[in-house]
Amino acid sequence: MVSSATPPTLEDTAAAAESPKMFQLYIRGDWAWVTGMIDRIKAAGYQGFCLTVDSALYSRRERPMSSRWSVDHTRAPQHREWQAKVTWDDVVRRRDYAGLPFLLKGIMAPDDAALAVQHGVDAVWVSNHGGRQLDHGEGTLDVLPEIMDVVGDAAEVVVDGGILRGTDVIKALALGARAVAIGKLQGWGLADGGQEGVVRVLDILDEELRVSMGLLGVTAVDQLNPSSLRPAHPITPPHEMRAWVHLPGTRLVEAQAAWPSRRHGRRLPSACPLVGSMPRRLVPCVSRRSQGTAPACRLGGVISCARPLPRRGEGPGLLPWFPHLRPCGTLPWRLKAIRSGATPMIIDTHTHVVSSDQVTHPLDPGARGWSTEVSNDVEDLIAAMDRAGVACATLVQPNATYGLDNASPCDSATQYAPRTVAVGILDPAALDAADQLSPWVNERGMQGVRLQSRAEADDPRGDALWQRATSLGVPIAIGGGQPEQVDRMRHMGARHPTVRFAPDHCAGWSGAADKAAMTSALERLAQLPNAYMRLSSTSLGPYADLTPPEQALFRRVIEAFTPQRVMWGSNFPSSGAGGYLGQVQLGQTALAWLSDDDRRWIMGETAHTLWPMLQGPARG
Ligand SMILES: Cc1cc2nc3c(=O)[nH]c(=O)nc-3n(C[C@H](O)[C@H](O)[C@H](O)COP(=O)(O)O)c2cc1C
Numbered sequence: 001m002v003s004s005a006t007p008p009t010l011e012d013t014a015a016a017a018e019s020p021k022m023f024q025l026y027i028r029g030d031w032a033w034v035t036g037m038i039d040r041i042k043a044a045g046y047q048g049f050c051l052t053v054d055s056a057l058y059s060r061r062e063r064p065m066s067s068r069w070s071v072d073h074t075r076a077p078q079h080r081e082w083q084a085k086v087t088w089d090d091v092v093r094r095r096d097y098a099g100l101p102f103l104l105k106g107i108m109a110p111d112d113a114a115l116a117v118q119h120g121v122d123a124v125w126v127s128n129h130g131g132r133q134l135d136h137g138e139g140t141l142d143v144l145p146e147i148m149d150v151v152g153d154a155a156e157v158v159v160d161g162g163i164l165r166g167t168d169v170i171k172a173l174a175l176g177a178r179a180v181a182i183g184k185l186q187g188w189g190l191a192d193g194g195q196e197g198v199v200r201v202l203d204i205l206d207e208e209l210r211v212s213m214g215l216l217g218v219t220a221v222d223q224l225n226p227s228s229l230r231p232a233h234p235i236t237p238p239h240e241m242r243a244w245v246h247l248p249g250t251r252l253v254e255a256q257a258a259w260p261s262r263r264h265g266r267r268l269p270s271a272c273p274l275v276g277s278m279p280r281r282l283v284p285c286v287s288r289r290s291q292g293t294a295p296a297c298r299l300g301g302v303i304s305c306a307r308p309l310p311r312r313g314e315g316p317g318l319l320p321w322f323p324h325l326r327p328c329g330t331l332p333w334r335l336k337a338i339r340s341g342a343t344p345m346i347i348d349t350h351t352h353v354v355s356s357d358q359v360t361h362p363l364d365p366g367a368r369g370w371s372t373e374v375s376n377d378v379e380d381l382i383a384a385m386d387r388a389g390v391a392c393a394t395l396v397q398p399n400a401t402y403g404l405d406n407a408s409p410c411d412s413a414t415q416y417a418p419r420t421v422a423v424g425i426l427d428p429a430a431l432d433a434a435d436q437l438s439p440w441v442n443e444r445g446m447q448g449v450r451l452q453s454r455a456e457a458d459d460p461r462g463d464a465l466w467q468r469a470t471s472l473g474v475p476i477a478i479g480g481g482q483p484e485q486v487d488r489m490r491h492m493g494a495r496h497p498t499v500r501f502a503p504d505h506c507a508g509w510s511g512a513a514d515k516a517a518m519t520s521a522l523e524r525l526a527q528l529p530n531a532y533m534r535l536s537s538t539s540l541g542p543y544a545d546l547t548p549p550e551q552a553l554f555r556r557v558i559e560a561f562t563p564q565r566v567m568w569g570s571n572f573p574s575s576g577a578g579g580y581l582g583q584v585q586l587g588q589t590a591l592a593w594l595s596d597d598d599r600r601w602i603m604g605e606t607a608h609t610l611w612p613m614l615q616g617p618a619r620g
Pocket of ligand 1: 003004005006024052105127128129130131132160161162163181182183184185187
């Protein structure tokens with residue numbers, strides 16, 4: 001979402017960012033000005049259009065005043081009058097002229113939400129502008145339930161305000177929002193770590209969301225509903241032993257010294273006193289006027305600060321740091337776990353579709369191997385998954401079948417989304433590999449890329465593709481075979497620490513001549529936090545015939561990655577013994593020493609951390 005108040009020009013931003021974009025317009029002129037802006041927005045390729053309607057006046061913001069920051073000319077009062085004059089008819093006129101999906105941002109009253117729906121908005125955006133406009137206004141979660149009642153299914157509902165943690169996202173979704181947005185949070189990530197910091201913010205949110213869902217006992221967001229929450233009052237004031245640590249005095253600095261860059265990849269920059277990597281320094285959200293009386297987190301919200309904060313009753317309170325922070329909810333909703341009936345979701349991360357329709361999906365002229373003899377249409381695969389109790393799958397483009405044309409897995413995955421996602425193949429050494437990846441991901445929905453190349457895994461020609469995978473947020477699958485190849489993928493993975501990648505088939509461990517050397521190489525690989533391991537049934541099949549010392553080596557590999565970074569895939573129909581069901585059962589039984597919890601991770605939960613968009617079929 002690009003704001004009209006954000007430099008550089010809307011065209012420059014559009015040209016620099018590949019992801020789908022929406023534009024948020026503040027009205028700063030007459031109809032000719034508005035249509036001129038909308039023409040530019042459309043010409044630049046923005047795919048959604050948003051009007052913000054909570055800014056008729058600019059609030060008195062003490063923090064920018066204290067730092068001598070002033071609004072630029074685009075926000076000057078003489079232009080703002082246009083914003084103040086907007087009527088519902090104007091809204092309709094702008095929506096019709098734009099002809100794009102239309103969002104109305106800044107709705108806080110059910111009556112306004114009803115009017116928005118009547119006037120044909122596509123999305124009602126419940127927002128209090130992050131508490132930056134009306135002081136002492138309501139929290140967005142306070143009004144969300146009533147707005148949901150009014151809007152129903154007539155429009156999408158987006159909510160923002162104080163979203164700082166995965167649990168905040170859960171609360172908003174449970175109350176019915178279709179999407180949440182963040183404002184300050186991404187700003188803090190950006191200030192702390194630039195682009196990498198923003199990615200890290202999203203990674204942390206993503207991880208918190210998944211972990212919290214797991215702890216709640218739900219496997220998909222559509223299992224959340226208002227009954228997952230109950231309003232509650234703060235239980236205790238923040239203290240040092242909380243999960244989200246509140247370190248008094250200078251303890252943060254000491255903690256930082258004792259806990260250097262390992263987890264976040266950097267120390268907090270001393271030049272940036274206000275923000276740190278998020279979970280580092282945590283204090284409860286307070287509203288501007290509460291000045292340190294610190295009601296425990298509203299919306300469960302916590303914020304980060306790298307500067308030691310004064311104790312309650314001492315010093316200037318929180319005002320200098322967070323004068324405008326207003327948490328999203330005034331009710332500190334609590335989450336209720338729903339364990340009954342929540343069964344673990346099995347995700348097959350390595351299965352193949354080979355279409356019997358060779359007119360639509362012709363085999364590559366160089367196709368060879370099993371896929372030239374066996375077809376496995378996506379409908380057949382889904383039926384087999386249903387029989388075997390497999391909820392979701394990543395449809396992996398089989399090697400030597402369609403070359404680098406990923407249409408087959410993409411089409412198949414789209415047909416059964418969100419049960420399926422596609423993992424295509426590209427050659428990382430190709431000059432245009434990165435530019436090929438973007439359209440497959442952005443336009444065809446591909447959610448992972450498998451690398452197939454004559455080049456070595458750490459060939460610098462592959463860096464562009466890894467980098468693009470980072471910015472697109474798609475994981476990488478990579479072949480192995482020998483300890484040296486594993487070391488090479490480790491070099492590459494270390495150069496791109498935010499791409500999650502996994503060798504296929506346990507990096508070929510089962511076929512390795514020197515299993516001890518291979519085990520050591522994989523243990524080294526596992527030291528990279530972004531390295532995952534894919535165990536296919538192909539790698540599990542031979543396990544029963546291994547000698548006990550070899551089995552012990554295999555176990556070391558699993559333990560090095562931990563079940564939280566190991567995922568199973570059937571490799572069906574390439575591995576076909578016992579049919580699909582046989583391959584699934586192999587995954588479920590081959591490693592008898594795994595605990596139920598370990599197995600749950602390997603059979604699905606790890607994969608869900610990589611592909612959180614996967615959702616099993618609706619139950620009952
Ligand atoms: C620095 C900053 C600038 C903002 N600029 C705009 C803007 O130009 N247009 C707009 O609609 N909202 C703007 N907002 C509000 C955000 O879009 C969003 O509603 C709000 O920040 C969400 O609350 P949160 O910051 O607590 O996540 C801005 C927020 C911040 C923090």
